[in-house]
Each structure stands twice: as structure tokens, then as C-alpha cells.
Amino acid sequence: MTKTITTFAKQIIPPATQVIIIALLIIPLLIIAFPAYSQDTSLTELQTKALVLNKQGKYSEAVKAAEEALEITEVNFGPDHPKTAASMSIMGLIYFSHGKYSNAEPLYLNALKINEKALGKEHPDVASDLDNLALLFQAQGRYSESIPLYIRALQIKKKIFGPDHLNVATTMNNLGALYYSQGMYKEAEPLFRQVLTIREKTRGTDHDNMTTSLNILALVYQAQRKYDEAEPLLKKALALSEKTYGQYNPAYATSLNNLAGLYKIERKYTRSEQLYKHALEIRKRVLGQDHPDVATSLSNLATLYYAQGKYTMAEQLYKRALRIQEKTLEPGHQDTATLLSNLVTLYAAQGRHSMAKHYHDRLQSTWDSALKQEPNTIPNKTIRTEKSWNGHVYSSKFSRSFHRPDCDELQSSPDDIIDFQSREYAMRDGAIPCTTCQP
Numbered sequence: 001m002t003k004t005i006t007t008f009a010k011q012i013i014p015p016a017t018q019v020i021i022i023a024l025l026i027i028p029l030l031i032i033a034f035p036a037y038s039q040d041t042s043l044t045e046l047q048t049k050a051l052v053l054n055k056q057g058k059y060s061e062a063v064k065a066a067e068e069a070l071e072i073t074e075v076n077f078g079p080d081h082p083k084t085a086a087s088m089s090i091m092g093l094i095y096f097s098h099g100k101y102s103n104a105e106p107l108y109l110n111a112l113k114i115n116e117k118a119l120g121k122e123h124p125d126v127a128s129d130l131d132n133l134a135l136l137f138q139a140q141g142r143y144s145e146s147i148p149l150y151i152r153a154l155q156i157k158k159k160i161f162g163p164d165h166l167n168v169a170t171t172m173n174n175l176g177a178l179y180y181s182q183g184m185y186k187e188a189e190p191l192f193r194q195v196l197t198i199r200e201k202t203r204g205t206d207h208d209n210m211t212t213s214l215n216i217l218a219l220v221y222q223a224q225r226k227y228d229e230a231e232p233l234l235k236k237a238l239a240l241s242e243k244t245y246g247q248y249n250p251a252y253a254t255s256l257n258n259l260a261g262l263y264k265i266e267r268k269y270t271r272s273e274q275l276y277k278h279a280l281e282i283r284k285r286v287l288g289q290d291h292p293d294v295a296t297s298l299s300n301l302a303t304l305y306y307a308q309g310k311y312t313m314a315e316q317l318y319k320r321a322l323r324i325q326e327k328t329l330e331p332g333h334q335d336t337a338t339l340l341s342n343l344v345t346l347y348a349a350q351g352r353h354s355m356a357k358h359y360h361d362r363l364q365s366t367w368d369s370a371l372k373q374e375p376n377t378i379p380n381k382t383i384r385t386e387k388s389w390n391g392h393v394y395s396s397k398f399s400r401s402f403h404r405p406d407c408d409e410l411q412s413s414p415d416d417i418i419d420f421q422s423r424e425y426a427m428r429d430g431a432i433p434c435t436t437c438q439p
Contacts, residue, residue, distance in 0.1 A: 043072055043083075047090055054094050057250050057286035066091040082118050082125065085111040089132060096132075099292040099328050101140055108133045124167065127156040131171055138178050141334050150175040166209075169198040173216065180216075185223050192217045211241045211251060215258050222262055234259040250293065253282040257300065264304050276301045292335070295324035299339055306342070311350055318343050332369030340366055 050065035070087040077083045092107035112129035119125055134149035154171045161167050176191035196213040203209065218233035238255040245251045260275035280297035287293055302317035322339045329336055340363040347356035 043069060046072070047087065050090055050094065054097055059094065059098050059287075062094050063091075066094050080114055080118065082115055085114040085118075085125070085129070088114075089129065092132065092136075096136055096139070101136060101330060104136055105133075108136055122156050122159065124157065124160050127153040127160075127167070127171070130156075131174060135174055138174070138181070140330065143178060143182065146178055147175075150178065164198055164201065166198065166202055169195045172198075173212070176216070180220060180223070183223075185220055189217075189220045189224075192220055211237045211244065211255065214240070215255060218262075219258065222265065227262065227266060230262055231259075234262055248282055248286055250283065250286060253279040253286070253293070253297075256282070257297065260304075261300065264300075264307065267307075269304060269308055272304055273301070276304060290324050290327060292325060292328050295321040295328075295335070295339075298324070299335075299342070303342065306346060306349075311346060314346055315343070318346065332366055337363060337366045 046065055046069045050062050050069060053062035053065060066087070070084070070091050073081065073084040073087045088107045088111040092104040092111070095104035095107070108129065112126065112133060115123060115125045115129055130149045130153035134146045134153065137146040137149070150171055154168065154175065157165065157168045157171055172191045173195045176188040176195065179188040179191070192213065196217055199209055199213055214233045214237035218230040218237065221230040221233070234255070238259055241251045241255040256275045256279040260272045260279065263272035263275065276297065280294065280301060283291065283294045283297050298317045298321035302314040302321065305314040305317065318339055322336070322343070325333065325336045325339060340359050343359040344356050344363060347353070347359065
């Protein structure tokens with residue numbers, strides 16, 4: 001039987017994600033599935049321990065338990081056994097949760113290869129491997145690689161489990177997250193509605209995965225300016241995450257972050273600041289000072305200060321977030337580009353053109369790296385616009401990237417689907433331009 005878990009990435013999602021996305025997350029509170037565990041009691045307990053520790057944000061302890069489980073399966077079952085693949089998936093999940101994508105990818109790829117050979121290409125564990133790998137690519141912005149993996153996983157799961165199974169909901173959630181991260185809200189909304197319906201039908205309204213579904217659907221409404229529909233869902237998600245996990249948990253921080261994002265858009269700045277600060281303190285305490293999700297919280301709080309004209313405070317937080325992201329994320333990552341974009345906008349707004357030019361050049365370099373890694377993704381296509389820097393007048397080099405953070409038009413474009421990010425640019429070609437501010 002295939003098992004599923006919930007992780008709080010960049011959370012994206014990570015996420016960072018996160019965000020949107022993101023991913024993401026971005027993360028990342030995106031849903032990840034992985035194959036069934038060994039029936040051996042001690043091994044199962046060790047694998048479960050690793051997952052529980054990871055869910056609690058105790059990453060170093062989770063890595064140690066997962067490494068021990070992987071060693072046991074390799075010694076007892078060999079390197080090409082499905083039980084070894086399961087341990088690889090768990091190890092990959094923990095790395096993914098910590099933003100170590102380059103460490104997670106070979107583990108996920110090996111698990112997929114093992115299970116395809118040992119179990120067949122239409123086995124449910126193969127579908128779970130596809131989900132994991134697709135979500136990893138999504139967190140990295142490798143959307144053209146992610147979509148076919150999700151579609152293949154969805155086809156396998158519908159065939160095996162039927163259209164209303166929780167495992168089908170997992171893949172629908174992830175595919176919807178990808179659509180959302182690209183601004184394809186009309187495509188994302190029916191998927192998320194269906195996910196919510198499946199989970200309510202099969203697990204009830206108090207299950208922990210309901211927090212994810214509530215957050216996601218709320219952000220889809222928020223992105224379409226349906227604020228009155230979004231707020232009750234976000235409040236319900238916050239209450240449910242506190243009931244399920246307690247306050248000092250990444251899930252609760254994510255729910256705080258999402259509600260704060262809505263209040264920021266509605267210009268309820270005092271309430272937004274309180275929630276953002278609370279989320280930041282939780283993430284620092286649980287995840288450590290240098291986690292990508294901490295950078296997300298710093299960036300969000302900075303964007304709030306920018307919206308209020310508190311430029312010095314915003315600058316300090318943006319730079320702290322940038323240092324974390326450059327330390328933990330791969331070159332060309334979209335979150336790094338977002339922060340650089342925000343700094344350009346911040347300095348340009350103050351007439352500090354030399355500093356704006358400096359970060360503009362760094363942004364150019366970051367986007368060049370992103371284009372080399374994934375030249376055909378929709379987000380990257382948006383930066384292929386006419387570029388110019390003319391004296392002291394900043395002309396948007398990336399015309400859909402530079403909108404004031406206090407402008408609501410493009411505010412709801414998170415990096416990952418359940419973690420509200422400070423991304424101010426449209427995530428697809430043809431995005432509606434901002435009509436209430438000038439870049």
C-alpha cells in the first residue's frame with residue numbers, strides 16, 4: 001500500500017517554499033508521496049521515526065535515522081530492492097525538506113529506476129516516485145520536466161485506485177500547485193476543489209491534510225481577488241494546524257504566513273506584521289537561522305515594510321534573506337531572483353540608482369543562470385523582454401518583474417502553493433500588467 005506524507009517545504013515549498021508557491025513549495029507544505037515501507041518491524045519503526053522527526057523540523061536527527069534505515073536495507077536486501085528504494089525516497093524527502101535539492105535528486109531517480117525494474121512501470125510505488133521527482137523539479141523551477149511526471153503519475157493512480165482515492169488527490173494537488181505557481185489560476189482551482197472534496201469524503205474535516213487543502217484553495221481565491229472567500233479558509237487552516245501540530249511547528253508557521261499575506265494585500269498592516277513576525281520566530285526556532293523558509297519570512301516582512309515606506313527596515317531584511325538564499329539555494333533559483341528584483345525596486349524608489357544598477361546586474365546574472373538551467377519554462381520566458389538601463393532612469397529590464405511590492409495587482413504570485421512569497425512578477429507570458437503603479 002502506498003503511503004503519503006505532508007512536508008513543509010519552500011515550502012513552494014518551501015518553501016520556500018514555500019508560494020507560493022511555492023512549490024512551492026515550495027517547500028516548502030506540499031504533498032509528497034513515497035513507496036510502502038518494509039514489513040520488518042524494526043526497520044518500519046526506524047523509517048517512521050525519521051519521518052516524524054522530519055515533520056517536527058528536527059532535520060539533523062531525521063537525517064541520522066534515515067541514513068541508518070538506508071544502510072539496513074542495502075545490507076539486508078541489496079541495492080536494487082524496492083525496500084531500499086523506499087529508504088532512498090525517505091532520505092530524499094528529508095533533503096528536499098531542508099532545501100538540499102541536489103542531494104535529493106539522485107536518491108529519487110535511483111528509487112524510480114529500482115521500482116520500475118522490480119515492480120513494473122504501472123505500479124503505485126512508481127507513481128509515488130514520479131510524484132516525488134516531479135515535486136523536486138517543480139521546486140527548482142524545472143516545470144517542463146515536472147508536468148509530464150505528474151500526468152503520468154495521475155494516470156497510473158486513477159487506473160489503480162479510481163478517481164476519488166487519496167493518492168489521486170495527492171497528485172492533483174501537486175499538479176494544481178504547478179499551475180498556480182505559473183499564474184494559471186483557472187486551471188488550478190478545479191483541481192484544488194476536487195482535492196478538498198476527496199479529502200473531506202475520505203478523511204473528514206479535521207484531518208491534517210485538510211490544512212493544506214484549505215490553504216491552497218484560499219490562495220487561489222486570493223490570487224483572483226476573492227478575499228472574502230479566502231479569509232475564512234485561511235483562518236480555519238490556522239486553527240486546524242494549531243490543533244494538529246501545536247504552535248511551534250512549520251505547518252503552523254505556514255498558516256500564519258498565508259493569513260499575514262492576505263492582510264498585507266488588504267492593507268491591514270498591523271495585523272499582517274504581527275503574524276509575519278510570529279511565523280518568523282517559529283521558523284528560526286524550529287528550522288534554524290539559515291533555512292530557506294526563514295528567508296521567505298524575512299522577505300515577506302521586508303515587503304510589508306516597503307509597502308509602508310519603511311525602506312531602511314525593508315532593506316535590512318531583504319539583505320538578510322538574500323544571504324540565506326545564496327547560501328542554501330542553487331544558482332539561478334527564482335527566489336533569489338525575486339529578492340534581487342525587490343532590492344532593485346527598493347533602491348529605485350529611493351533614487352539610489354547606483355545601488356539599483358548593482359542589484360540589477362546581479363539579477364541579470366541570476367536570470368542568465370536560470371535560463372541556462374531551464375530555458376523553456378514559462379517563468380523564464382517572461383524575462384525575455386526588451387532591456388535597457390538609461391542613465392538615472394530605471395527602465396524595467398524584466399518588464400513583468402518590477403512592480404512595487406505595495407501594489408496588489410501582482411501580489412498573489414507565491415513561489416510555492418501554500419507559502420505566500422514576496423514575488424511581485426507575473427509567472428507566465430501574457431500576465432495582466434499592473435494598472436495601479438508604474439515599474
